[in-house]
Amino acid sequence: MTKDYLLTKSKYIRGLQCEKALYLEVHNPKLAHFSPETLQKFRDGRTFEKRCKDTFPDGVDISRQLGYQMSRYPLLTAQLLRQEGEVTLFEAGFLYDDVLVLADVVRKHADGRVEIFEIKNSLSVTDTFRNDVAIQHYVVSHSLPAILPADIFQAGLELSHFYLLLRGEGDGLRQEDLLEYALGQSAEVGERVARFKEVAAASEPDILMSDHCDRPYECPFKHYCRRQAAARQAFPADPWR
Numbered sequence: 001m002t003k004d005y006l007l008t009k010s011k012y013i014r015g016l017q018c019e020k021a022l023y024l025e026v027h028n029p030k031l032a033h034f035s036p037e038t039l040q041k042f043r044d045g046r047t048f049e050k051r052c053k054d055t056f057p058d059g060v061d062i063s064r065q066l067g068y069q070m071s072r073y074p075l076l077t078a079q080l081l082r083q084e085g086e087v088t089l090f091e092a093g094f095l096y097d098d099v100l101v102l103a104d105v106v107r108k109h110a111d112g113r114v115e116i117f118e119i120k121n122s123l124s125v126t127d128t129f130r131n132d133v134a135i136q137h138y139v140v141s142h143s144l145p146a147i148l149p150a151d152i153f154q155a156g157l158e159l160s161h162f163y164l165l166l167r168g169e170g171d172g173l174r175q176e177d178l179l180e181y182a183l184g185q186s187a188e189v190g191e192r193v194a195r196f197k198e199v200a201a202a203s204e205p206d207i208l209m210s211d212h213c214d215r216p217y218e219c220p221f222k223h224y225c226r227r228q229a230a231a232r233q234a235f236p237a238d239p240w241r
């Protein structure tokens, strides 16, 4: 099955850190190498995510039905959101502007209001989390009208809250609504998406390693870029490519 999307949320976030990392993630993801510390963070994140999702006992997990068939997520999500009454979905898929995002938790109320919860195993809100919410909001807010148009159904779907679900004091959870922030970012996100699509369609960017390789995350392509840098040093007149 051919992909009907080019970017994902994680590729967008990668592109904000480094356009070369975005390019590699699109064209050569097998070059990625994650450190044991990063893999442990992923595991801790999944454990926290499960704990949060358990607080939504009626949630339907789309990933259980579709696994890695990512292109099918938006259609099944739309079908489930069109059901009457309250619907809660885990890993709901939305597609717009060649970007696919999966939302951790989507709750549709009977009156058509939609709330989204993005789960982060953290005590505080970081710039990366804000960017994460901004790209999701960009895709979800543009795709909702096509899922349930207000002129066909009595109540069109309306994104009313976009929460970050974080660790709170002790074993508690806390949520912060970033909808206003995301609304203000929409135009900028659209420009970035256009830029990242150009990056993905062009040849590999010539970007040298520097401090940005560890901010905000350790880049998984450091092994590749180090080898490239070593080859450049060894053969300065005959660069890697």
Ligand code: SF4
Binding pocket: 017, 018, 019, 020, 021, 024, 207, 208, 209, 210, 212, 213, 214, 219, 220, 221, 222, 225
């Ligand atoms: S290691 Fe650094 S230069 Fe290379 S792709 Fe990652 S962030 Fe970019």
